[in-house]
Amino acid sequence: MSRAKLLTAAGVAVLALSLAGAGVWYVFIRDASPPPVSLETALESVQGSGTPQSTPGAPTDLKGRWEVARGTSSFVGYRVREQLAGIGANTAVGRTQAVSGTLQFDGSSITSVELVADLMSLRSDESLRDGTLRRQGLEIDRFPSAKFVLTQPILVGAQPAQGARVRATATGDLTLHGVTRRVSVDLEGQLSGALVLVVGSLEITFADYGIQPPRAASVLSVEDRGTLELQLSFTKVQ
Numbered sequence: 461m462s463r464a465k466l467l468t469a470a471g472v473a474v475l476a477l478s479l480a481g482a483g484v485w486y487v488f489i490r491d492a493s494p495p496p497v498s499l500e501t502a503l504e505s506v507q508g509s510g511t512p513q514s515t516p517g518a519p520t521d522l523k524g525r526w527e528v529a530r531g532t533s534s535f536v537g538y539r540v541r542e543q544l545a546g547i548g549a550n551t552a553v554g555r556t557q558a559v560s561g562t563l564q565f566d567g568s569s570i571t572s573v574e575l576v577a578d579l580m581s582l583r584s585d586e587s588l589r590d591g592t593l594r595r596q597g598l599e600i601d602r603f604p605s606a607k608f609v610l611t612q613p614i615l616v617g618a619q620p621a622q623g624a625r626v627r628a629t630a631t632g633d634l635t636l637h638g639v640t641r642r643v644s645v646d647l648e649g650q651l652s653g654a655l656v657l658v659v660g661s662l663e664i665t666f667a668d669y670g671i672q673p674p675r676a677a678s679v680l681s682v683e684d685r686g687t688l689e690l691q692l693s694f695t696k697v698q
Contacts, residue, residue: 492585493551496539497659497689499625499650506533506655506693519654519696522619523567526656526694527560528575533693534559536577536606539661540686552682554584554593555689563610563694568617573610573630575692580604588676597666597674597682598637607635611642625650630660634688639669645690656694661687 495501528534537555544550561575579600584590594600610632620626626649634643647660665685666673673682 493553525698529693529695556581570614637669
């Protein structure tokens with residue numbers, strides 16, 4: 461084989477290996493976890509969920525009782541960094557849409573909030589991870605729900621206008637893994653049609669709730685902390 465043909469063949473081989481490596485990265489290594497919660501993604505999920513309350517027609521008076529709307533636009537979940545054997549760093553994300561709860565608005569402040577998440581419905585992109593969390597980590601079989609109760613009012617001010625974004629901090633008691641602790645959650649909300657959309661996140665240190673990071677043959681390590689995420693759609697009932 462001539463030197464030119466040899467160089468050409470070598471170049472083709474290098475290109476093929478590069479493309480193959482890119483393919484392996486895309487399929488097996490690429491972190492394909494959903495993005496962190498935001499009002500943008502909340503609006504997209506409401507518009508594509510078929511939730512009846514997502515149509516225009518906001519109440520003129522926002523004072524009263526609101527409930528978590530039925531549909532697929534509300535969830536509570538976790539986001540945790542892990543190291544997987546043969547893959548490397550990965551972001552594990554699990555969510556449950558089985559969320560119920562209410563909030564009360566008096567015209568200037570949110571005076572009460574109570575939320576309950578059914579962790580038995582918590583799902584990620586890996587059934588093995590979900591099964592492990594039933595017995596380890598969150599120990600869902602023993603502690604099947606998580607709860608948040610507001611302990612001090614959230615000052616909103618004037619009634620928010622349609623589409624206006626409101627940022628606030630909710631202070632309350634979070635019960636997780638059988639342990640209740642006082643927390644402050646940064647929130648962002650928006651009135652969209654007949655819905656109030658709320659997103660927020662909170663970093664949690666597992667040891668604070670007596671949670672031991674789960675162990676599995678394919679998992680080299682799991683960080684000792686994670687992020688609790690919420691995306692909620694509320695509809696007015698009173």
